Amino acid sequence: ASVEKDQNTDLSGPPSDPNPKLPKEVSRVNRELLELLEDETTLSSRFPEFSNDFISGLVTNGRHRAEELFGVPLEGESYDDVVDGTENPDFSKSKRDFKEPLIVASQFPVVENGSAAAGLGRFGAMMQRVVPVSQQANVLLDITKGIAESEKLRGKRQFFAVGLRGLAVPQFRSLCPFPKERALVSLADPFNLRTLPQCAHTKYRSMSGFCNNIALPNRGKESTIYRRLLDSNYGDGVAEVRRSVTGQALPGPRLISLTVFDGEESPRYDMSALNAHFGQFVAHDMANSPSSKTADRQTPKCCDTTAQPTHPDCWPIDIPTSDEISAKNGRTCMEFVRTLPGVRPGCTLGAREQINQVTHFLDASTVYGSTDEEALALRTLDGRGELKTVKPIWNFPHFTVMTPDASGCADATGRQCFKGGDQRTNVQPGLTMMHTIWMRNHNRLAEILLAVNPHWNDEQVFQEARRLSIAQLQHIVYNEYIPNFLGSLVMDSFGLSLLKNGRYAGYNITAHPAITSEFAVAGFRLHSTIPPVIALRNMDNSKAGSKLLRNAWFQPFDLYQGEYFVQCTAGMAAGALDKMDHHFTDETRNHLFQTFPSQIGLDLPAIDIQRGRDHGLQPWVKYRELCQLRVPKSFEELKVMDVMPSIVVDRMASIYSSVEDVDLFVAGTAERHVAGGMVGPTFACIIGEQFFKLKSGDRFWYENDLPIPSAFTQRQIDEIRKTSFAQLLCTNVDALEKIQTRVFHAANEHDNPLLLCSSLPDLDFSAWKE
Numbered sequence: 001a002s003v004e005k006d007q008n009t010d011l012s013g014p015p016s017d018p019n020p021k022l023p024k025e026v027s028r029v030n031r032e033l034l035e036l037l038e039d040e041t042t043l044s045s046r047f048p049e050f051s052n053d054f055i056s057g058l059v060t061n062g063r064h065r066a067e068e069l070f071g072v073p074l075e076g077e078s079y080d081d082v083v084d085g086t087e088n089p090d091f092s093k094s095k096r097d098f099k100e101p102l103i104v105a106s107q108f109p110v111v112e113n114g115s116a117a118a119g120l121g122r123f124g125a126m127m128q129r130v131v132p133v134s135q136q137a138n139v140l141l142d143i144t145k146g147i148a149e150s151e152k153l154r155g156k157r158q159f160f161a162v163g164l165r166g167l168a169v170p171q172f173r174s175l176c177p178f179p180k181e182r183a184l185v186s187l188a189d190p191f192n193l194r195t196l197p198q199c200a201h202t203k204y205r206s207m208s209g210f211c212n213n214i215a216l217p218n219r220g221k222e223s224t225i226y227r228r229l230l231d232s233n234y235g236d237g238v239a240e241v242r243r244s245v246t247g248q249a250l251p252g253p254r255l256i257s258l259t260v261f262d263g264e265e266s267p268r269y270d271m272s273a274l275n276a277h278f279g280q281f282v283a284h285d286m287a288n289s290p291s292s293k294t295a296d297r298q299t300p301k302c303c304d305t306t307a308q309p310t311h312p313d314c315w316p317i318d319i320p321t322s323d324e325i326s327a328k329n330g331r332t333c334m335e336f337v338r339t340l341p342g343v344r345p346g347c348t349l350g351a352r353e354q355i356n357q358v359t360h361f362l363d364a365s366t367v368y369g370s371t372d373e374e375a376l377a378l379r380t381l382d383g384r385g386e387l388k389t390v391k392p393i394w395n396f397p398h399f400t401v402m403t404p405d406a407s408g409c410a411d412a413t414g415r416q417c418f419k420g421g422d423q424r425t426n427v428q429p430g431l432t433m434m435h436t437i438w439m440r441n442h443n444r445l446a447e448i449l450l451a452v453n454p455h456w457n458d459e460q461v462f463q464e465a466r467r468l469s470i471a472q473l474q475h476i477v478y479n480e481y482i483p484n485f486l487g488s489l490v491m492d493s494f495g496l497s498l499l500k501n502g503r504y505a506g507y508n509i510t511a512h513p514a515i516t517s518e519f520a521v522a523g524f525r526l527h528s529t530i531p532p533v534i535a536l537r538n539m540d541n542s543k544a545g546s547k548l549l550r551n552a553w554f555q556p557f558d559l560y561q562g563e564y565f566v567q568c569t570a571g572m573a574a575g576a577l578d579k580m581d582h583h584f585t586d587e588t589r590n591h592l593f594q595t596f597p598s599q600i601g602l603d604l605p606a607i608d609i610q611r612g613r614d615h616g617l618q619p620w621v622k623y624r625e626l627c628q629l630r631v632p633k634s635f636e637e638l639k640v641m642d643v644m645p646s647i648v649v650d651r652m653a654s655i656y657s658s659v660e661d662v663d664l665f666v667a668g669t670a671e672r673h674v675a676g677g678m679v680g681p682t683f684a685c686i687i688g689e690q691f692f693k694l695k696s697g698d699r700f701w702y703e704n705d706l707p708i709p710s711a712f713t714q715r716q717i718d719e720i721r722k723t724s725f726a727q728l729l730c731t732n733v734d735a736l737e738k739i740q741t742r743v744f745h746a747a748n749e750h751d752n753p754l755l756l757c758s759s760l761p762d763l764d765f766s767a768w769k770e
């Protein structure tokens with residue numbers, strides 16, 4: 001398929017708007033500030049129609065349950081205790097034996113080892129540290145449901161769950177892992193030297209993201225909840241699946257995937273496959289939604305209809321009778337488990353929210369992990385400041401791979417999977433390549449920085465190399481990667497373009513850096529762009545083989561061979577990306593995480609749709625409205641608007657009762673692209689908003705101009721600006737001889753020729769001499 005003419009630039013605002021912001025965002029910020037200042041009210045004063053007895057009954061039940069879960073209330077863990085530069089106490093290691101009675105009491109069936117569903121469970125494996133957070137969340141959800149299900153609320157539940165938000169249950173305050181937000185320093189003058197909290201004096205980010213924001217230190221920390229662009233939409237206003245505007249059930253995700261999406265090929269020969277592999281790596285830096293598990297942290301089996309009771313977070317996906325592929329392979333239901341619920345700051349009541357168990361910031365948490373423990377397990381701690389590696393036998397002295405993961409993932413010859421900073425490191429070899437390259441970049445920088453500063457100790461070398469590598473990652477993402485997807489117009493209108501010189505003065509302590517559910521669960525799931533194969537190339541550009549993804553899930557073992565490593569890098573730079581549209585490769589739509597000898601796997605777009613409902617996303621039209629895009633009233637009008645191919649509209653109309661029901665992921669994926677970009681305007685808006693917050697809300701943003709030690713010197717920033725991904729690949733992939741300058745674009749002789757690696761200059765590290 002040829003590349004379609006890019007059109008449709010009805011994104012709001014002139015490109016040169018000096019202060020680009022979504023209008024609703026402004027009011028949202030104000031509302032958040034108000035919430036900060038507001039005193040806690042009690043349930044009965046906010047909702048006078050409820051009797052005190054009714055409410056105290058619920059609260060007593062909730063407290064009873066909380067006591068069962070948590071034992072005696074926690075002590076000495078008030079907000080003030082945690083702002084002196086240390087991180088939040090680790091609840092999972094506290095003396096109490098946390099148990100979820102409902103889950104512990106029951107024996108649930110679990111998925112078979114080595115099945116596709118087990119692969120998905122592994123992708124969303126649950127860290128021990130989020131267990132107590134989700135238990136607390138479940139108690140609060142029970143109370144919220146109890147109130148919302150009462151007779152008095154019939155008809156206005158949706159409103160109610162929103163109204164409850166911000167209401168704390170005072171009895172639970174001491175249990176809350178994320179206390180109510182109260183600004184610790186003046187928001188108007190945050191960097192006043194007299195009031196700076198201790199953690200603002202450190203030059204380096206914490207591993208968890210804690211205290212990146214010195215006024216509200218839990219913002220962007222791992223294990224906190226996703227932010228929302230719009231309030232949640234659940235069928236019961238609290239946690240159940242969204243319903244059609246007709247009141248009926250929505251069409252099932254697999255039916256939608258089979259009907260609206262198809263398996264036609266649509267490569268983009270002008271863009272490289274590296275966009276997908278690097279993109280996945282970047283996505284995993286910002287989001288990891290843990291899926292719910294059994295008490296012993298196994299993945300529950302949701303398609304077992306004989307099991308009683310079923311796991312409360314089971315949301316299996318229906319297989320329609322029209323599904324020939326599933327029928328042929330004897331599949332009648334697809335496994336799906338909901339994301340673990342999380343708590344709002346202050347553990348207030350309200351509708352279900354979801355946990356992100358990695359740092360929200362773009363901070364290479366994929367390389368270093370999201371807690372001190374994870375980082376320590378990866379470090380050499382031997383004075384070199386490096387990350388652990390293994391050196392397979394190959395004739396290039398610097399050829400290393402990540403340290404093996406002893407968790408049991410290995411091939412028949414005993415070669416093990418790899419241990420990176422993220423639990424998804426081994427999902428597919430292209431991603432494992434990215435992890436390895438960034439691990440090597442850290443070690444290369446550590447070696448150089450130690451040579452420049454021989455007096456540095458292990459901690460200093462490690463932190464300096466980490467800090468510089470993160471800066472390079474940020475630079476590559478904003479300079480080379482997202483502009484391809486958003487186009488220069490959207491880049492500018494969201495204030496995403498980098499400065500050519502000088503420093504960024506836009507740091508905003510009230511900009512909430514957390515990832516939005518809209519971004520993690522729809523807008524940045526660029527799953528339609530995934531090409532079907534991992535292709536290999538030799539240095540003379542001849543093909544060296546390729547592997548379908550269905551044969552490569554969780555099999556990174558080829559990386560132990562040096563030739564594979566360089567061939568795969570060259571292959572990703574030379575191979576085509578897929579177009580973002582309603583065509584999905586069969587590898588993800590029918591064969592996700594398929595294992596031998598099974599002929600079928602999961603359906604990624606179907607899972608994406610179900611995940612959107614799980615997180616309570618609003619339908620697509622609501623985000624069109626938020627983004628000030630034209631909102632269709634009917635499928636007919638949508639067809640006339642011509643913002644997506646009419647065949648997609650026909651297909652949607654054949655299964656959805658109303659255009660107002662269409663899921664964000666479905667229509668967002670199919671929209672025609674913004675000018676100069678590779679995604680439609682709704683996703684561009686969601687992605688643009690997010691990357692703006694990741695920059696303006698990150699105290700450690702590499703271009704920042706702040707009067708604290710975290711800032712780079714001007715000379716260092718100027719050096720970081722010389723980073724390109726081509727150069728980074730050249731310096732970290734032994735035996736890579738040449739590559740195109742703009743690696744995310746296809747090489748061509750006219751304006752993106754293959755260049756010798758030796759012609760790409762490295763940074764001048766003397767700027768780091770102390």
Ligand code: HEM
Nearest residue numbers: 123276279280283287288289428520524525526530607611
């Ligand atoms: C071979 C390539 C890829 C595979 C196999 C893959 C697979 C998956 C799977 C299985 C999930 C979790 C689904 C769920 O349970 O909800 C997921 C989530 C996600 N993917 Fe991908 N993906 C790939 C590439 C990409 C790319 C190219 C991007 C974007 C540039 C991306 C962005 C995301 C995001 C943002 C999430 C959400 C993470 C979370 O909330 O935990 N993925 N992907």
Ligand SMILES: [Ca+2]
Nearest residue numbers: 285359361365
């Ligand atoms: Ca991160």
